[in-house]
Amino acid sequence: MNLWNRLMCFSRRRSPWLFHMNSGSCNGCDIELIASLTPRYDAEQLGVRLEGSPRHADILCITGPVTRNSVQAIKTVYGQVCGPKAVVAIGSCPATTNVFIDSRTLDGPLNRHLPVDVFVPGCPPRPDAIIQGIAAAAGILAERAAKRWPAESVMVPMADPESACDCTKCDCTKEDKSSADTPAREVQP
Amino acid sequence: MSYKIPMGPYHPALEEPYKLDLICEGETVRDAKLHIGFNFRGIEHLAETRNYIQVIALMERVCGICSNIHTLTLCQSMEQLTGLTPPPRALYIRVVVAELERLHSHVLWAGIAAKLMGFKTMFMTCFELREKVMDVLQAISGNRVNYSMNRIGGVNRDIDDPLAVLAMVQALEREMVRTVIPIFTTSSTARSRCAGIGILTREKALSCGVVGPTARASGLPQDLRRDAPYAAYSEMEFNVPVQPDGDVRARLLVRALEIMESCKILRQALTKMPPGEINTGDAKIVFAAGTATSRVEAPRGEVMYSVSWKQDAKNPSRVHVRTPTFANMPSVRWMVLGARLADTPLIQASIDPCYSCTDR
Ligand code: SF4
Numbered sequence: 001m002n003l004w005n006r007l008m009c010f011s012r013r014r015s016p017w018l019f020h021m022n023s024g025s026c027n028g029c030d031i032e033l034i035a036s037l038t039p040r041y042d043a044e045q046l047g048v049r050l051e052g053s054p055r056h057a058d059i060l061c062i063t064g065p066v067t068r069n070s071v072q073a074i075k076t077v078y079g080q081v082c083g084p085k086a087v088v089a090i091g092s093c094p095a096t097t098n099v100f101i102d103s104r105t106l107d108g109p110l111n112r113h114l115p116v117d118v119f120v121p122g123c124p125p126r127p128d129a130i131i132q133g134i135a136a137a138a139g140i141l142a143e144r145a146a147k148r149w150p151a152e153s154v155m156v157p158m159a160d161p162e163s164a165c166d167c168t169k170c171d172c173t174k175e176d177k178s179s180a181d182t183p184a185r186e187v188q189p
Numbered sequence: 190m191s192y193k194i195p196m197g198p199y200h201p202a203l204e205e206p207y208k209l210d211l212i213c214e215g216e217t218v219r220d221a222k223l224h225i226g227f228n229f230r231g232i233e234h235l236a237e238t239r240n241y242i243q244v245i246a247l248m249e250r251v252c253g254i255c256s257n258i259h260t261l262t263l264c265q266s267m268e269q270l271t272g273l274t275p276p277p278r279a280l281y282i283r284v285v286v287a288e289l290e291r292l293h294s295h296v297l298w299a300g301i302a303a304k305l306m307g308f309k310t311m312f313m314t315c316f317e318l319r320e321k322v323m324d325v326l327q328a329i330s331g332n333r334v335n336y337s338m339n340r341i342g343g344v345n346r347d348i349d350d351p352l353a354v355l356a357m358v359q360a361l362e363r364e365m366v367r368t369v370i371p372i373f374t375t376s377s378t379a380r381s382r383c384a385g386i387g388i389l390t391r392e393k394a395l396s397c398g399v400v401g402p403t404a405r406a407s408g409l410p411q412d413l414r415r416d417a418p419y420a421a422y423s424e425m426e427f428n429v430p431v432q433p434d435g436d437v438r439a440r441l442l443v444r445a446l447e448i449m450e451s452c453k454i455l456r457q458a459l460t461k462m463p464p465g466e467i468n469t470g471d472a473k474i475v476f477a478a479g480t481a482t483s484r485v486e487a488p489r490g491e492v493m494y495s496v497s498w499k500q501d502a503k504n505p506s507r508v509h510v511r512t513p514t515f516a517n518m519p520s521v522r523w524m525v526l527g528a529r530l531a532d533t534p535l536i537q538a539s540i541d542p543c544y545s546c547t548d549r
Contacts, residue, residue, distance in 0.1 A: 021199060022206055024228045027545050028253025028334040030205075031297065038316035069227045070206060073199055099247050103236070124253065124334050134489075145488040 005146060012058065012084075013142035015047035016134065019057035019081065023110070028124040029091035033061060036127035036134075043131045046138070047180055054080040059137050062116075065093040065100045066108035072177030078114050084144040086117045086137040090130060095119045191219055194530070198227050205544040211525070211533060218508050218525045218533060223518060240339065241267060241474060244505060248336045251510065254297065254547040257290045257498040258487040259440035259546075260339040262494040263508070265419060267341050269481035270498050271474050276466045279343035280421040284458045285354070286329065286338050286545075287420070288451075293322040294488035295444045295451075299369060302441065305535045306382045311372050316359075318369055325357045343468025344411040348459075355459040362452040373445035383438035387524040387536035390435055397520040401490020401513050402447065403481045403540045406432045406439035420485075424461070425454045437518040449529045476502070489513040512546035 022030055036043045037050060051057045054077045078087070085111075092098040094110035102149065110116055117140050120133035191214045198206040206227035212220040232251055236244050248263045249256045261283055268275065275283075300315030323333050329348055330336035338344050348354055372379060389399070394407035404411055412429040414422045430446035432439035478500040485492045490513030497507040517540040524536050 002519060022228075024206075024230055024548075025545065026248070026250045026256075027205065027543065028256070032334065035320065037490055038320070039313055040317060040320040063230075065230060067227065067229055069229060070198075073206070073227075077199065099250050100230045100232070100235060103231040103235050105229050121251070126333065158272075178344040 009142040009146045012145050013138050015049075016058045016086075016138040017049050017051045017056055018050050018059050018061050019054045019077070020061045021063070021074060021077055023062055023064035023070040023094070023108075024067035024106070025091065025093055029063035029093070031128055032124045032127055033063065033090060036130045041127040041131060043127075043134060046131070046135060048131075055082060057081055058085060058141055059134065060087045061090055061134070062084065062087065062094050062110055062114075063090045065097040065103075065106050066110050066113065068105055068107045068147075071107050071113060074110075074113060080131060084141055086141045086144070087114050088118045088120060088133050088137045089115065089116045090133070091125060092121050092122050092123045095121055098123060123144055196533075198224075198473060204475070205542070207542075207544045209533070211530065213530055218528050218530060221522050221525045221533075223521065225518075225544055225549055226420050228545045230549060232549040233508055233510060237504055237506065239505075241505070242502050243308075244508065245340065248508070248510075249337060251549055252512075252543055253334050254543060255290060255296050255487045255489070255492075255546070257286050257338060258333045258485060258492055259494075259510075260337070261287060261420070262483050262485045262492050263496065264339045264341055265485070266481040266483035266496040267476070268496045269483065270476045270479060270496065271341060272477065273342035273469050273470065273474070275343040277421070277463045278465045279467045281458050281462045282329075282344045282346075282348055282421040282467065283339065284422060284425065285348065285455060285462075286326070286336060288455050288458070289329075290336075291451050291488045292448060292455075293319050293326065294330050294541075295370065296322060296446050298444060298488075298538075299373065299441070302437075302535065302538055303372075303379075305538050306379065308378055308382075311376075311379075314368055318364055318496075321357075321361050321364065325354060325361065328354065328357065340468060341474055342470075343466070345468070347467045348462070351459040351462045355456065355532070358452065358459065362436070362449075362456075365448055365452065370445050370448070373378070373441055379441065380438060381463045382535070383436065383441055384479045385436050386528055386532045387539055388435050389520055389524050391433070393523050394435065394520065397523065398516055399490070399520050399540075400516045401486070401488075402440055402443045403490065403517050403520065405430060406443045407435040408433040413484055413491055417484060419483070421458065422454075425457050426453050436501065437535060440539045463470075480507075487513055489543060490517060510546075510549060512549075514540070514543045514547045518542065518547065 089110050097108040118133045118137045194211045197208040207476045208224040210222040211218050248259045251259045296315050296319045303311035389407050395404045410431045427450045430443050476498045480497040482495045493511040495509040499506045521537050527531050
């Protein structure tokens with residue numbers, strides 16, 4: 001790893017930007033995520049920022065038990081986040097669908113659709129736990145960046161968002177899924 | 190030439206997924222269409238497959254902001270079916286938790302409105318203050334969001350030392366008076382951003398059937414805590430703030446004044462709290478067949494639950510929920526007519542929408 005790569009890894013770990021997505025949550029987790037960014041818990045001291053666009057984000061924070069209506073949107077947004085990326089599932093809902101289990105309008109849990117890196121269980125998890133989860137995801141992100149940093153950065157147009165998340169079509173394990181992100185889809189600076 | 194601007198379902202200005210289609214002419218909004226249903230979890234159907242203990246935990250998760258109100262209303266209607274009456278101390282505890290929840294919900298709304306105004310300092314101030322409300326709630330219930338305080342025939346946890354909680358509430362009130370209320374009422378930034386936009390006239394408010402702070406900001410003096418008292422509200426003294434203007438600033442003012450009224454109710458409830466039992470015990474509960482309805486005033490307006498039970502059934506045969514946002518939502522269309530495009534996020538947020546309640 002050359003100096004440039006080391007610098008990039010360091011900065012990725014120190015400034016993970018978040019995109020928050022609500023896939024049918026009850027708002028409890030969303031509020032706690034926002035609370036963790038405000039003065040009392042102050043996740044911003046880790047360089048964390050909530051971004052308005054998935055294309056600016058490194059970490060996708062997903063709350064909620066994944067309703068049928070939001071499945072497609074989740075996949076699209078996941079495809080729009082530039083690699084390397086990490087997914088944090090906040091709350092018990094995305095992990096297990098929680099009290100809504102057996103509902104016919106749900107298509108959860110989340111790891112049926114996306115490769116999830118960090119689960120933060122709790123209904124809702126406390127802001128401290130959310131910050132811990134985000135910090136863990138930032139570490140994963142830095143590792144991933146170190147491993148798959150191409151020798152020359154290539155600018156490739158984004159694939160069709162519909163097919164962006166091709167890892168859902170296979171039954172591969174979690175490790176395989178993260179490597180199912182082919183570098184061709186990644187837009188490097 | 191008019192054109193359509195779709196906003197959402199996942200948009201930085203929206204806290205929750207829903208879609209707003211705005212028909213614009215230049216910068217001016219001519220019409221708006223709202224699409225909801227992204228949060229549809231089928232809770233009402235799920236409730237029919239849960240027994241009377243599970244259904245309380247399920248209904249608490251209809252909404253994470255007003256979780257207590259949902260269990261309170263559900264428990265009240267189930268109490269009508271079982272014939273249990275909660276002891277007086279339980280009613281007072283219910284009032285305390287409900288008012289704390291109103292406080293945190295209004296402060297949260299203020300923060301989000303401030304963020305949409307582009308007033309980031311106030312956003313942070315509000316959330317800082319909200320944490321202090323959460324401290325009180327946590328001291329009472331041990332939880333930050335889903336308090337699980339209510340049960341059929343009373344509450345689950347006692348407030349052991351109401352006077353200690355009272356001290357916390359008084360500190361909170363001082364802080365509110367010092368920081369948030371002046372920003373709400375006198376700050377020129379907030380005024381210039383909110384005055385005169387998103388107007389809902391009294392007539393329109395009546396014909397749309399809006400509820401809660403949205404109605405009170407349009408000059409309709411309605412509040413179930415006063416008009417149809419539940420829990421221990423009949424023993425409290427408070428005013429119902431009403432503003433005649435119907436614009437976003439009026440909604441801001443109504444909520445600011447409501448925060449003060451909530452503090453007043455909290456002080457009364459905590460000093461007058463009677464001693465005694467907090468619930469009717471763990472005996473088996475028998476439900477009578479029939480339907481019971483209950484209404485309460487949630488932070489956003491009136492919530493109604495209607496629970497039906499069949500003879501000797503384990504599970505309810507129907508739980509119907511009507512949430513305040515469902516009633517307030519159609520009024521957004523009238524508020525944004527003729528508004529500038531840049532104001533629409535603030536206007537739609539001014540009814541304090543909660544789509545996870547509405548979609549369920
Ligand atoms: S985990 Fe709990 S608090 Fe979070 S979205 Fe699900 S039900 Fe709501």
